[in-house]
Amino acid sequence: MNDITLTREEREAKLEGLGCRRKRVEDIRFTQGKGNYVDDLKLPGMLHGDFVRSPYAHARIKSINKDAALKVPGVLAVLTAEDLKGVNLAWMPTLAGDVQMVLADGKVLFQGQEVAFVVATDRYAADDGVVAVDVEYEALPVLIDPFKALEPDAPVLREDIKDKMDGAHGPRRHPNHIFEWTVGDKELTDAAFSKAEVAIKELISYQRVHPSPLETCQCVCSFDKIKGELTIWGTFQAPHVIRTVVALIAKLPEQKIHVISPDIGGGFGNKVGAYPGYICAAVASIVTGKPVKWVEDRIENLTATSFARDYHMTAEIAATKEGKVTALRVHVLADHGAFDACADPSKWPAGFFNIVTGSYDFPTAYVSVDGIYTNKAPGGVAYRCSFRVTEAAYCIERAMDILAQKLGMDPAELRMKNFIKPEQFPYHSALGWEYDSGDYQTALNKALETVKYEDLRKEQAAKREAFRRGETREIMGVGVCFFTEIVGAGPSKNCDILGIAMFDSCEIRLHPTGAGIARMGTKSQGQGHETTYAQIIASEIGIPAEDITVEEGNTDTAPYGLGTYGSRSTPVAGAAIATAARKIKAKAQMIAAYRLEVHEDDLEWDVDGFRVKGLPEKFMSMKDICWAAYNSVPPGMEPGLEAVSYYDPPNMTYPFGAYVCVMDIDVDTGVYKVRRFYALDDCGTRINPMIIEGQVHGGLTEAFAIAMGQEIRYDETGNVLTGSFMDFFLPTAMETPHWETDYTVTPSPHHPIGAKGVGESPNVGGVPAFSNAVNDAFSFLGSTHIQMPHDFWRNWQAAKRLGVTG
Amino acid sequence: MIPGPFEYHRPTTIADAVKLLCDFGDDARPLAGGHSLIPMMKLRLATPSHLIDLQALEALKGIRREAESIVIGPMTTQHELLSSQIISKSLPILHEAALVIADPQVRYRGTIGGNIANGDPGNDMPALMMTLDATYRLVGTDETREVSVRDYYQGAYFTALEPGEIMTAITIPVPPVGHGYAYEKLKRKIGDYATAAAAVILTMSDGKVATCSIGLTNLSETALLAEDAAQLVIGTALDDATLKKASAAAEAIMSPAADGRGPVEYRKHVGGVMVARALKRAASVAV
Numbered sequence A: 001m002n003d004i005t006l007t008r009e010e011r012e013a014k015l016e017g018l019g020c021r022r023k024r025v026e027d028i029r030f031t032q033g034k035g036n037y038v039d040d041l042k043l044p045g046m047l048h049g050d051f052v053r054s055p056y057a058h059a060r061i062k063s064i065n066k067d068a069a070l071k072v073p074g075v076l077a078v079l080t081a082e083d084l085k086g087v088n089l090a091w092m093p094t095l096a097g098d099v100q101m102v103l104a105d106g107k108v109l110f111q112g113q114e115v116a117f118v119v120a121t122d123r124y125a126a127d128d129g130v131v132a133v134d135v136e137y138e139a140l141p142v143l144i145d146p147f148k149a150l151e152p153d154a155p156v157l158r159e160d161i162k163d164k165m166d167g168a169h170g171p172r173r174h175p176n177h178i179f180e181w182t183v184g185d186k187e188l189t190d191a192a193f194s195k196a197e198v199a200i201k202e203l204i205s206y207q208r209v210h211p212s213p214l215e216t217c218q219c220v221c222s223f224d225k226i227k228g229e230l231t232i233w234g235t236f237q238a239p240h241v242i243r244t245v246v247a248l249i250a251k252l253p254e255q256k257i258h259v260i261s262p263d264i265g266g267g268f269g270n271k272v273g274a275y276p277g278y279i280c281a282a283v284a285s286i287v288t289g290k291p292v293k294w295v296e297d298r299i300e301n302l303t304a305t306s307f308a309r310d311y312h313m314t315a316e317i318a319a320t321k322e323g324k325v326t327a328l329r330v331h332v333l334a335d336h337g338a339f340d341a342c343a344d345p346s347k348w349p350a351g352f353f354n355i356v357t358g359s360y361d362f363p364t365a366y367v368s369v370d371g372i373y374t375n376k377a378p379g380g381v382a383y384r385c386s387f388r389v390t391e392a393a394y395c396i397e398r399a400m401d402i403l404a405q406k407l408g409m410d411p412a413e414l415r416m417k418n419f420i421k422p423e424q425f426p427y428h429s430a431l432g433w434e435y436d437s438g439d440y441q442t443a444l445n446k447a448l449e450t451v452k453y454e455d456l457r458k459e460q461a462a463k464r465e466a467f468r469r470g471e472t473r474e475i476m477g478v479g480v481c482f483f484t485e486i487v488g489a490g491p492s493k494n495c496d497i498l499g500i501a502m503f504d505s506c507e508i509r510l511h512p513t514g515a516g517i518a519r520m521g522t523k524s525q526g527q528g529h530e531t532t533y534a535q536i537i538a539s540e541i542g543i544p545a546e547d548i549t550v551e552e553g554n555t556d557t558a559p560y561g562l563g564t565y566g567s568r569s570t571p572v573a574g575a576a577i578a579t580a581a582r583k584i585k586a587k588a589q590m591i592a593a594y595r596l597e598v599h600e601d602d603l604e605w606d607v608d609g610f611r612v613k614g615l616p617e618k619f620m621s622m623k624d625i626c627w628a629a630y631n632s633v634p635p636g637m638e639p640g641l642e643a644v645s646y647y648d649p650p651n652m653t654y655p656f657g658a659y660v661c662v663m664d665i666d667v668d669t670g671v672y673k674v675r676r677f678y679a680l681d682d683c684g685t686r687i688n689p690m691i692i693e694g695q696v697h698g699g700l701t702e703a704f705a706i707a708m709g710q711e712i713r714y715d716e717t718g719n720v721l722t723g724s725f726m727d728f729f730l731p732t733a734m735e736t737p738h739w740e741t742d743y744t745v746t747p748s749p750h751h752p753i754g755a756k757g758v759g760e761s762p763n764v765g766g767v768p769a770f771s772n773a774v775n776d777a778f779s780f781l782g783s784t785h786i787q788m789p790h791d792f793w794r795n796w797q798a799a800k801r802l803g804v805t806g
Numbered sequence B: 001m002i003p004g005p006f007e008y009h010r011p012t013t014i015a016d017a018v019k020l021l022c023d024f025g026d027d028a029r030p031l032a033g034g035h036s037l038i039p040m041m042k043l044r045l046a047t048p049s050h051l052i053d054l055q056a057l058e059a060l061k062g063i064r065r066e067a068e069s070i071v072i073g074p075m076t077t078q079h080e081l082l083s084s085q086i087i088s089k090s091l092p093i094l095h096e097a098a099l100v101i102a103d104p105q106v107r108y109r110g111t112i113g114g115n116i117a118n119g120d121p122g123n124d125m126p127a128l129m130m131t132l133d134a135t136y137r138l139v140g141t142d143e144t145r146e147v148s149v150r151d152y153y154q155g156a157y158f159t160a161l162e163p164g165e166i167m168t169a170i171t172i173p174v175p176p177v178g179h180g181y182a183y184e185k186l187k188r189k190i191g192d193y194a195t196a197a198a199a200v201i202l203t204m205s206d207g208k209v210a211t212c213s214i215g216l217t218n219l220s221e222t223a224l225l226a227e228d229a230a231q232l233v234i235g236t237a238l239d240d241a242t243l244k245k246a247s248a249a250a251e252a253i254m255s256p257a258a259d260g261r262g263p264v265e266y267r268k269h270v271g272g273v274m275v276a277r278a279l280k281r282a283a284s285v286a287v
């Protein structure tokens, strides 16, 4: 390492630290089929569980007869709510302060709800048992349309709390009302609207979608009766939180619970929550004394585990005639399904929706959110976005386009005019956030120049003329989006989950030979933590990334952390890594000073070791310091070289980006073609550009899916119509457009390495870019807003409504 | 998504296969590539207790020319259709259609017999068979029948195939040299069944349509032959007004279901668009 013949650049390159396009170390096992997922786990005597699920969206359960099922060869047990009541687990608390049935207790509230859990010696027998369980239902009136939830004669869904008019987040107005959450200055906002020169108002819905990771939710629970210990292997994005939840609800001592998240095949928020399958598998293992595996199938995953979005946002903007925005007012009707199992920091029932002022300098704003119950699956997770941020970004980015249209202004120009200016950072938004840093003008200008925006507008104008003359049946849309995210939850002053502050953690241990291990409180589901975390350490303490193992997911060995979601790993855990590394570096400096026989202050850091100032030949490499840490530390110093950091971030981080989408739509079929998609992201310091590009590609593909086709659809009786990938749109490589990525770098001033997080930006910014392109295509025909998803038939319907289908 | 219990049989002669099917009656189903049947079994929408695998029946495989016809064994996979010289030369529309069925994985196992035997309205091949006026050979214990495709499809999953019978050959008259053809399929994504699709085989003479047949996929309970639409274009040069009329005539016989692909109105409309586009493209490749 201290090979003096190497140049400084060569030594730096060897580290593969910050900024290096280091290949993903995870891929060695993934690309060879050697990953180790929950379903790969096979324990001796392991049993298999499967659910009887409700065919009804709302029904009373009159009886459950297990007899025939118990006679199926291989079936050992059938658990129902009555059985779970014996151990006080028929209901479980949700992350949002509500309670949720583990197994249907007297009634069912959504199609696919868990009614009974069949345990058998193999998966086939379990399913045969499921078919043999005889459940008698009495159908009840169904509530699917969220706009009817609060009507006086709406069916009452939650009889368990129908008289409890004080919910977890304040008073409830109706048995189907969960909460009302308000933020901002109502009076000031109303006043701004009453004297507005121009105002727009539009209902902007963001449909119910599903994160649909390729690996479904699953677990293996194994209870050791002798030791009284429960081990759970599961697809958990936040293993420590699961351990604490199990301790609290199963009343087991927390040290006797071992939660292990092995490799995870995608999460996107779907794997944050606690599901009935986990509880049932644990109870079944305790009852039978054998390990029990529960693996969801695709239909179950799409219909019963956590959905995302389902926000109906009525957005209003007030502005001057010149296009200066003066106020924003948004009301949200939030459809939470049958139980409030929304995965947000506990005090935030609508997540960080109050980022809805976006990238613009609104003098005042007011937001109110009404959460309601319907006969749909519970959830409301952050599907590749920070909490409700993608909904907020969609709302403001659509609304700005609608305002531009009303003003007859170019949408890019309107954005430019209203941006928060670089000198305004740290910027205090009207809805209470402190934006850390940003340079929006530079980013948007770069985007517009790269795509030759003016030329696109000229081409569009020409095409519109040609369309009017009947020479083409294609219309062209240019979608512009400028988003600001809020990620890195979060500071303990405003973020907790079940009372646990949302810090994150890192423990680094360096070995005598100059290698080491870092253990983390987060858990990668494909983000490449094993690669990027090691790069941060490499740059901080001069140990090559390849000599650092990164380990996550085992609650016995990893320091307590709040897990991976909401783009929080780099902002929070990434900071913990840097902080832990700096503690190590401080000790290393003392050791080096002792060994080089100088004062600490006489040393300076040089890539991979310490050098005596002014005496370049007196150098001690980090590798040698590691060895010294185990045999000759200064008198009075403890040997060893390790550190732990629990990092409580002082603020969130605010990544941003400028996206442009160019699309052509055939009005005869509604078929669209994405001609070009350009994504400029500013996520502060860039740790591994290749991984960033990969994250952006993946996030854009999901954004494309959401905007252009994804939707969990119900019929009026509550049947889920989109229970497989035939009907739930998951694009293949064939449908996915080509992505162009770009960047600017505006570091976060409060993050130790200036990094902001990027995994979710493309989803947050991508959805409005696509939707704006579609809406822009149709705008010259007089349309202001077309609801997502913009699939073929809806595009055709829009064309028909606008009278151009011929 | 776990099937119920079943027994597996792998006969080596047609006679044995037919006998097994007769012996087990309604409890038995032939198994070809399994790409329609097994998903249904996983959903327990089909619960046969006996699967009679046709893989070992060599007599059901292969593509050959017999006089003015092409004879295709039903156990021929879609992949084999795609790689056959005979098909690309004499029945290029089948090549084109096979390419828009599902994805390569499905095409390696899925067979033409499995695609057409069952009367699944979503499958692409039945409409092609109607357009090409194919004949199916059905073998039972007592008799062998040749059934015209136009009499075969009776409703969704309801065909002229009697319990105990299997399909052993598909005979397709070779369209004239220089014919025009096109299969226009609108689908939501790779691997999806048609939102609407139209197959056209035509011949041109002096710039006008001389003969024409039009088949429609997934626009009714069964594949359809749009006879009125085909009649309408004969003798015309496929001008815009004629195409409009042909689309309208085809739309008149469509009765698709509303589903995730779109409401009825949309599916019929794009059905008409597919007809017009297929006619135009077929004419453009005819010589």
Ligand SMILES: Cc1cc2nc3c(=O)[nH]c(=O)nc-3n(C[C@H](O)[C@H](O)[C@H](O)COP(=O)(O)OP(=O)(O)OC[C@H]3O[C@@H](n4cnc5c(N)ncnc54)[C@H](O)[C@@H]3O)c2cc1C
Binding pocket: B029, B030, B031, B032, B033, B034, B035, B036, B037, B038, B039, B054, B074, B075, B100, B101, B102, B103, B106, B109, B110, B111, B112, B113, B114, B115, B116, B117, B118, B122, B123, B124, B125, B161, B165, B166, B167, B168, B191, B192, B193, B194
């Ligand atoms: C993801 C996916 C997408 C698909 N997309 C399309 C598509 O776009 N277009 C399309 O056309 N198809 C599509 N398919 C269906 C695919 O082409 C099937 O392979 C084909 O329809 C059935 O062929 P098989 O050999 O798999 O038949 P199997 O599933 O084995 O059998 C189908 C039925 O035919 C019966 N059968 C089979 N052979 C005979 C015989 N010789 N005599 C009597 N009865 C018989 C069986 O009993 C069964 O009822 C798709 C399939 C999948 C899985």
